[in-house]
Amino acid sequence: MESLRISVKGIVQGVGFRPFVYNLATGMGLKGSIANTSDGVEIAIEGDRLRFFVERLRDEAPPLSRVLTVDIEFCEPRGYTDFSIIESTDTGSFTLLSPDMFVCGDCLREMNDPNDRRFSYPFINCTNCGPRYSITRSVPYDRPNTTMDAFRMCGRCEAEYHDPSDRRFHAQPNACPDCGPRVSLVDRQGAEIPSKDPLAGAIDLLKEGKILAVKGLGGFHLACDATNAASVSKLRERKRKSNKPFGLMAPDIGAIEKYCHVSDHERALLLSGQRPIVLLLKKEGCGLPAAVSPNNSHVGFMLPYTPLHHLLFGSASGVPSVRHFDALVMTSGNISEEPIVKDNADALEKLSGLADAFVFHDRDIFMRVDDSVMKLRPLHNSKAPSYIRRSRGFVPDPVILPGDGPDVMGCGADMKNTFTLTKGGYAIVSQHIGDMENQETLNFYEETLRNLKAVYRSAPVALAYDLHPGYLSSRWALRQPLRLCGIQHHYAHIASVMAEKGITDKVIGVSFDGNGYGSDGNLWGGEFLIADIAGFRRVGHLSYVPLPGGEMAIREPWRIAVSYLKRAAEADAYGYLESSGLIKRYGREKIENILRISGQRSFSPLSSGAGRLFDAVAALTGICDHNTFEGEAAMALESLASPGIEDDYPVDIHFSDMMEIDFGMTFFMVLKDLEAGVPVSVISSRFHNTVAACVVNVVLKLSAMHNIRKIALSGGVFQNNYLLKRIVEALSAASLKVLINDSVPCNDAGISLGQAYIIRERIKSGIEV
Numbered sequence: 001m002e003s004l005r006i007s008v009k010g011i012v013q014g015v016g017f018r019p020f021v022y023n024l025a026t027g028m029g030l031k032g033s034i035a036n037t038s039d040g041v042e043i044a045i046e047g048d049r050l051r052f053f054v055e056r057l058r059d060e061a062p063p064l065s066r067v068l069t070v071d072i073e074f075c076e077p078r079g080y081t082d083f084s085i086i087e088s089t090d091t092g093s094f095t096l097l098s099p100d101m102f103v104c105g106d107c108l109r110e111m112n113d114p115n116d117r118r119f120s121y122p123f124i125n126c127t128n129c130g131p132r133y134s135i136t137r138s139v140p141y142d143r144p145n146t147t148m149d150a151f152r153m154c155g156r157c158e159a160e161y162h163d164p165s166d167r168r169f170h171a172q173p174n175a176c177p178d179c180g181p182r183v184s185l186v187d188r189q190g191a192e193i194p195s196k197d198p199l200a201g202a203i204d205l206l207k208e209g210k211i212l213a214v215k216g217l218g219g220f221h222l223a224c225d226a227t228n229a230a231s232v233s234k235l236r237e238r239k240r241k242s243n244k245p246f247g248l249m250a251p252d253i254g255a256i257e258k259y260c261h262v263s264d265h266e267r268a269l270l271l272s273g274q275r276p277i278v279l280l281l282k283k284e285g286c287g288l289p290a291a292v293s294p295n296n297s298h299v300g301f302m303l304p305y306t307p308l309h310h311l312l313f314g315s316a317s318g319v320p321s322v323r324h325f326d327a328l329v330m331t332s333g334n335i336s337e338e339p340i341v342k343d344n345a346d347a348l349e350k351l352s353g354l355a356d357a358f359v360f361h362d363r364d365i366f367m368r369v370d371d372s373v374m375k376l377r378p379l380h381n382s383k384a385p386s387y388i389r390r391s392r393g394f395v396p397d398p399v400i401l402p403g404d405g406p407d408v409m410g411c412g413a414d415m416k417n418t419f420t421l422t423k424g425g426y427a428i429v430s431q432h433i434g435d436m437e438n439q440e441t442l443n444f445y446e447e448t449l450r451n452l453k454a455v456y457r458s459a460p461v462a463l464a465y466d467l468h469p470g471y472l473s474s475r476w477a478l479r480q481p482l483r484l485c486g487i488q489h490h491y492a493h494i495a496s497v498m499a500e501k502g503i504t505d506k507v508i509g510v511s512f513d514g515n516g517y518g519s520d521g522n523l524w525g526g527e528f529l530i531a532d533i534a535g536f537r538r539v540g541h542l543s544y545v546p547l548p549g550g551e552m553a554i555r556e557p558w559r560i561a562v563s564y565l566k567r568a569a570e571a572d573a574y575g576y577l578e579s580s581g582l583i584k585r586y587g588r589e590k591i592e593n594i595l596r597i598s599g600q601r602s603f604s605p606l607s608s609g610a611g612r613l614f615d616a617v618a619a620l621t622g623i624c625d626h627n628t629f630e631g632e633a634a635m636a637l638e639s640l641a642s643p644g645i646e647d648d649y650p651v652d653i654h655f656s657d658m659m660e661i662d663f664g665m666t667f668f669m670v671l672k673d674l675e676a677g678v679p680v681s682v683i684s685s686r687f688h689n690t691v692a693a694c695v696v697n698v699v700l701k702l703s704a705m706h707n708i709r710k711i712a713l714s715g716g717v718f719q720n721n722y723l724l725k726r727i728v729e730a731l732s733a734a735s736l737k738v739l740i741n742d743s744v745p746c747n748d749a750g751i752s753l754g755q756a757y758i759i760r761e762r763i764k765s766g767i768e769v
Contacts, residue, residue, distance in 0.1 A: 002050045003077040008057070009040040010068035011397070013141035014098045016127030017041060018085050019169040020062050026164070028053055031080035036088035036140040038457070040095045046077050064101055064128060064273070066397075085170065088140040094423060094457040095139055097132065099393050100217050100369065102275045102305035104129035106167060111307055112314070117156070122199065122308035123181045123363065127171045133396055134218045134367050135173065139455055143172045147364040154179035181363035183308070188352040199311050202359050203324050206312075211235050213333050213347050213355035217306050218369030218392050219340035220333025220347050222354055225325055229289035232329060236291045238354045240336060242628035245293035247277045247300045247371060249330040251313035251323055256301045258326060259286040265376055269385050274393025275305035279375035292329070295624070295632075297639040300373060302330070305393075308361075332370055337437050339444040342368040367451055368444065369395060369431045377721050379728055387745040388719065389416070391431040396452065398426035399743045399753060402502040406763050409460040410755030413489065413516075413748040414471040415630070417441075419449060420752040421458040422760050427499060428456055429744055429753055436472040445473075462769055464755035466492070468517035485762075485769045487755045489516025490527045491536045493714035493746070495754030498531070500743045504761055506532045507710040507739070508702050510695055510727075512717035513748070514554070514611030514630070523547070525609025525715070528659060528698055530706060533761040540659030540698050542613060543567070546604035548594045553604075557615030557633050558586060558625040562594045563604075564616045568664030580620060580671055610691070610717045613663060614638075617687050620670060621680045631716065640684040641722045648689035655701060661694050685722075692726035700734060712739045714754075716747035 008017075013036050021034045021043060030047035045053060054072065061067050103111075107124045110116040118124045125131070135147040143149055153161060157176050160168040168174045175181060185198035195201030202212055209231045211224045222239060224231040226248050235246070250256045253267055260280035262270070269278050277300040282288070293299045304310045314322055332340045333351055341347045342365040347358055373388040387394075403425060410420040417433040430452060433445050452458070465477035467486045477484060487495075493516075494509030509529040518524035519538070526542030545563045547553035553560050562582060566573040573595070577583050583591050597603040611634060618633035619625040623640065627633050649669040652662040666687065673683050699711055711731055718724050718740065731738045744750040762769050 001046055001048065001077055003046045003075050004043075004050050004054075005073045005075050006043040006045060006054070006057070007040060007071040008043065008067060008069070009071075009095065011064070011066035011096045011098050012041050013095055013139070014132045014136075014172060015064035016062040016169075016171075017065050019127060019164060020060070021057065022083060022085055022164050022169075024053065024056055024060070025083040031083055033080065033084050033086045035086045036095075036142065038090045038094060038139050044078070044080070046080050062128070064098060066096070068096070068400075088142050090140065094455065095141075096398060096426070097136055097139065097141065097396050097455055099274070099395055099397055100132050100134050101129045101393070102273055103307050103310065107307065108310060111310070118176055120311060121177050121180075122183055122306070122311055122361070123173070123175055124307045125171060125173045125175075126167045127169065128167070130171070130173050131217055131363075134365050134369055135363070136455065137366050141172060146172055147366050148173045148175070150364070151175055151180050181361050184360045184362075186358045186360060188348070188356070188358075190348050193357060198359065199308070202357070203312060205357055206328070207324065210356040211238070211354065212357050212359055213341075213351045214308075214312075214330075214359040215344065215347070215361050215365075216308065218365060218367070219342045220351065221330040222333050222351070224329045226288065226292060226327035226329045227325070229291065232289045232291045235329060235331070235354075239331065243294040243296070243632060244629035245296055245299055246329045246331045247302065247373075248292065248327050249302050249304060249309065250327045251304065251310075251325070253303075255326045256280070259283060259288050260299065260301060263376070269374060269376065270301065270303055274372060275303055276372040276374045276393060277302040279373065279388070288327070295636060301327075302371060308359075330371075337435055338440045339434055340368050340370050367431075367448065375721075378725055384742070386719070386741070387749070388747070389432045390418075390429065390744055390749060395431040396428050396455070398428050399500060401425050401427050401499065401757070401760070402504070403764070405760045406462070407458045407460050408462045408464065408756050408760045408763065409458075410492075410752035410757075410759070411463055411465040411473045411477045412752035412755070413466050414468070414473055416745070416747055416749040417445065417473060418744075418749045418752045419445065419473075420756040421452055421456060421460065422756050423456045423458045427753055427756055428452055428458070432749065442472060442476065445476075462759050462763060464492075464759040466517065466751065466755075467519070483769055485759050487758055488519055488536070489751065490524055490715065491529060491531055492751045492754035492758070494529055494531045494536070494712045495533075495758045496744055496750040497712040497714050497739050497741055498533070499753050499757035500741060501739050503710065503739075504533045504765075506530055506706075506708050507712045508699055508706070508708050509536070509712045509714070510699065511715045512610035513715035515607060515609045518608075523605055523607040523609060525607060525611055526613065526661070527608070528702060530702070530708065531712075533758055533765065534767055538658070539702060540661070542608045542610060543660055543662045543664075544606040544608050545612070546598040546601075547607050547612065548598040548604045550603065550605055554612070554615070555627050556625065557612070557627060558582060558619040559594050560612050560616040561620040562591060563598050564613075564663070564667050566595060566598060568667050576668075576671060579675065581622075582620075585625075610715070613691070614717070616667075617670060620667065621674065621683055623680055623684070634717070634720070637684050638688070638720050638722055640681040641688045642681050642685050643722070645682055645685035646689065648686050648693050651690055651694055653694060653697060659698055659701070661698065663690075666690055688720075688722050689726065692723055692730070695727050696730045699731060699736070703736060709735075710737050710739060714741055714746045714750065718746045
């Protein structure tokens with residue numbers, strides 16, 4: 001008889017792994033035990049054919065699990081008489097925690113079965129689905145370490161929990177209507193609204209055009225009927241004054257296809273276990289109210305991922321044939337620039353000015369987590385998904401790093417903030433924190449940090465932060481009593497790609513975004529770098545232009561268009577401003593004021609930002625001259641670009657030790673096309689082609705000069721599919737290895753991973769931090 005001690009690490013807690021091993025062992029007639037530990041699961045196993053057991057352990061693991069390592073040790077038999085699940089132990093190490101998962105098909109069938117005891121129960125779950133990360137206070141992942149500790153299981157739930165043949169065997173959130181969480185419907189004062197059933201009452205209010213704050217898995221949504229134009233407009237007026245699109249939820253793919261084009265790859269992404277919001281192209285005349293996504297060719301849809309969502313769409317009696325809504329707005333439940341609300345009391349305090357009523361429940365959310373947002377990018381004849389926001393369903397899945405390393409932290413940027421902790425061979429990137437603009441967001445940052453440090457037993461020995469002196473995240477870092485390392489913003493973008501791919505040697509990095517603090521004190525954002533873990537060298541950039549009024553120019557990109565024309569035409573600028581229509585649109589006095597302050601650095605910082613270039617062209621063409629949310633103008637410009645147009649505009653590339661790209665001639669030709677009546681869709685395509693051609697030409701030159709064939713592309717501008725596709729395909733055709741972000745967003749949400757990777761690898765290599 002053989003005897004083994006097996007240590008399994010990965011996502012193996014809260015995913016039905018112990019029940020799987022129990023049934024596998026007993027089915028093979030093996031004896032022993034299994035226990036959760038703070039670093040995974042430990043299996044003691046005795047019997048024959050143990051090699052076959054180990055093979056099946058790897059090959060047949062539960063679908064939600066992620067086995068990363070299996071360590072096997074031969075040992076002396078202990079004479080086990082059966083196989084048992086024993087009490088969890090805390091060994092002082094750590095294990096990977098499962099993200100929250102969508103409700104599975106088995107649970108939905110039970111919820112819709114009038115003969116089932118969980119008929120219409122909005123918190124039905126099993127070992128294959130339900131809350132994980134959002135309810136976990138500490139590890140090991142057992143009920144006493146979750147917010148479900150407040151609910152004592154009834155006799156029947158207890159029996160399921162201890163029955164190895166049951167789907168709820170050791171399902172920590174297991175509950176039923178007799179013993180588990182409950183829903184309530186209340187008004188703005190917190191008084192219960194009379195109704196035979198809270199969800200039936202909520203459905204009636206939504207049908208009446210009301211706006212509801214609905215407590216979900218990781219926080220509150222603000223919900224209304226997405227087909228009711230008055231309701232959507234009312235929500236937009238109450239929640240945000242910008243044109244930022246609302247996220248929508250539909251009951252099934254068929255409902256989404258009424259409004260949007262859905263490819264096979266997009267369908268698969270919508271149906272994936274993470275249930276992200278997927279950005280989709282709207283159909284012509286789709287019928288959705290304009291206020292859902294104003295002046296935008298795309299809209300974000302997701303499918304229901306909790307039982308409560310399904311009940312809102314079906315019926316409060318759980319009959320699946322009844323559909324109350326084709327689509328609901330499900331936007332984050334927060335007030336402007338603050339984190340998503342997670343607690344009932346806070347919701348009443350903060351959301352009463354936005355919502356007409358509240359759908360509460362009494363299962364506490366320990367860790368708030370927003371919906372993830374993704375889109376597909378068409379590369380190399382395939383459709384690979386990319387993150388816009390990485391959060392629910394994906395966090396806290398780790399990014400695998402090369403080898404072991406010290407515990408460190410990347411503090412992130414201030415826009416789209418995340419932070420990253422490293423532990424062993426893993427980087428744990430936090431969920432979307434948001435824009436670091438206020439104390440509430442900083443509090444959320446710190447509460448998430450405390451939780452992830454505790455769960456992963458991470459004790460950072462060093463912190464990396466952004467060089468921008470005004471960033472709240474950087475000011476926070478500078479107060480910490482640890483080794484500190486400032487990392488330039490665009491270097492961190494490129495390092496995020498290096499981290500994902502496990503690269504430590506030199507790459508040519510192209511980092512295109514809106515703005516980031518440069519080493520020379522100017523605002524960078526159109527950068528060509530040669531980078532490795534030891535540092536970087538700036539070898540090229542877009543020409544600097546002033547941003548008249550600083551932050552105001554970002555909100556009003558017509559100011560940047562004026563700045564570009566002034567820089568290109570110099571003494572003749574006024575004539576071009578006249579012919580462009582900018583003087584007619586904004587008035588002579590305003591334009592003269594912009595021209596005057598553009599030469600004053602205290603009012604008009606210099607920027608090489610690629611995002612600002614896109615803003616300027618969008619404004620010059622009249623596509624969008626005001627950014628009511630970040631990236632609005634650039635997104636509008638991209639939406640008009642047509643793949644069938646191949647020509648481009650002239651541009652000056654100054655090839656030298658520091659390459660510089662001057663788009664002055666491009667602006668002249670854009671004006672010429674506008675005067676000739678060329679459609680703005682053609683102008684947009686030609687402009688995109690110009691930017692892509694510039695990037696390709698500069699990279700090819702740098703590759704030849706420095707003999708580097710790895711090219712890393714990162715920064716928010718590369719969320720532009722049209723631009724990304726042309727660049728990647730052209731560079732790949734030249735036999736260069738093009739690397740892009742796959743595991744984190746290419747926008748500022750990926751900055752923290754790059755920061756953490758640089759400082760970790762430097763410490764490992766003995767490079768001074």
